[in-house]
Amino acid sequence: MANETAEFQVLESNRQFTTNFYNLLAERPGNVFFSPISVHAVLSMSYQGAKGTTAEKFASTLKVPAAADVADGYRVVMNRLRSIPNVTLLMANSVYLMENYQLLPEFNKVIIKDFLSDVQVLNFAENEAAAARINAWVEENTKEKIKNLINKNDLSASTRLVLVNAIYFKGSWMHKFNKELTRTGAFYINDIDSVGVQMMHTKRRFYYTIDETLGAQILALPYSNEDLSMLIILPYEKNGIAELEKKLTSANLTEITQRMKHIEVNVTLPKFKIEQTIDLKHSLTQFGLGEIFSPAANFSGMITANEELYVGKAIHKAFIEVNEEGAEAAAATADDCSSNISNPSSCNCYNYNYINTNDGCSTTVINKC
Structure with a gap:
């Protein structure tokens, strides 16, 4: 019953997040195309390491309960998404950590156990190689539909963590x-x-x-x-x-x-075929999460080093193709946490379509032509 309650809370918060976030994105002209569960998952992972007012901002914006409950819910959701028959539906998370740094034991445990995430060590100072490594993982987990999610200039010696979610769907009519x-x-x-x-x-x-x-x-x-x-x-x-x-x-x-x-x-x-990249910083700031992009952010629950972390970049990239055979969709979202100590000045159609499973989990794409 506890797991069912946690799963319902995640699904309900995802539904509310989808509607509210879409309204923000719809203010811009042209198509609106995104995967809210991808964005929501990465932010929920970040929430696990947030403390103080930053944690309160996550809870309020994401419409979620305590961080532990969100983690419990995502564990059920992730496993359920991996076992849907007759379609290809893949969702994967990965955390990239600056070499010579360590995750705090509790954050490490919840990221691996509940979000089924890999944890990999990189040297972000070698930004071109680090970006290539992350992008290769995203391509692999989206069947090569999402390419170049991370630009090498998004990474630097001040980057401490990069959290990535990738989701891929292919279904025949x-x-x-x-x-x-x-x-x-x-x-x-x-x-x-x-x-x-x-x-x-x-x-x-x-x-x-x-x-x-x-x-x-x-x-x-x-x-x-x-x-x-x-x-x-x-x-x-x-x-x-x-x-x-x-x-x-x-x-x-x-x-x-x-x-x-x-x-x-x-x-x-x-x-139709649509591909769109969204820099989430402006929208998330409007949404009430501006604090995570500033030195005022409190991510003290992430790494062992006594450094002030904040989100330098939040990027979402999505792809969909609809034809006579069916629909193929992919999306990836990444945010990177930079150290405020190392670099204090950087801050690094008329269709509403959604894939709906009978348990209420949805991947939403909006096409506004």
């Missing part, structure tokens, strides 16, 4: 689109203007509903594992994405999907 029916069609970017894109077509029974509160149609496209699906929310109006985004803040997608009915639907869906 339960009902594949017929490639012979794919043809160029209009995708509207406002009331008047459109662009020609490759549109896939099918007509069959899917779970579908119309939600008057959102002012949108909602469709679930199942993968070969029918417990997983891509949820697509299409506004009534061609320029209705902005209004839909506002309404999604208070929408409960779980309740909405429970109202869906299995009916025949004529589906037209664009093929």
Whole structure:
């Protein structure tokens, strides 16, 4: 029961984090595309070594209970994600530590046992070699979809820790689109203007509903594992994405999907591929975590050395491709903790799609065209 409670708390906090963080990212123009569980996992790992007001900021921002409860929940989530049949779903964590430094025993234990993380030693002063090593790990764990997550200039002799999460998903549709029916069609970017894109077509029974509160149609496209699906929310109006985004803040997608009915639907869906890199510092600062990027941060629960640590860089990179066969998505998030002693001056479409498992864990991608 304790494990089930901890898992539920992590899943619920991830749901709230997804909605709140999306609202921040949606303020910028263009597509919004990210994996919230990847960002949430790295921040939750960082939370394990935070103390004082910094720990309080993590708890408030991530919508999570005590750090130990979050760790317990992620242990269950990580193991569950690794055992989903008929799709490829990989999630991995890694911690890179500056050579000649040691993690505090409790932090080391929770990172390895609960977050199933590797701990590797690097010399960040040799920044090019260190970046190459980290990037190679990310590429391996995202089937080479995420490349060059870390720039060599993100690392220096003042870097003490780099925490990385990588997640990769590949699933075939339960009902594949017929490639012979794919043809160029209009995708509207406002009331008047459109662009020609490759549109896939099918007509069959899917779970579908119309939600008057959102002012949108909602469709679930199942993968070969029918417990997983891509949820697509299409506004009534061609320029209705902005209004839909506002309404999604208070929408409960779980309740909405429970109202869906299995009916025949004529589906037209664009093929697309998106890759996006997000520097998370500005958004996380707006989100209430600005303290972690300043010398005021308290990460005294991480390493044995008596040095003041803070987050110098937080980067998220995501990739998705949707075609007739299915969907392939990958994401990676990294943050690095630098020492304030060594270098005191550096600070180093109308679609809402998400992969939903029947236990409530989600990897969300937002496409705003």
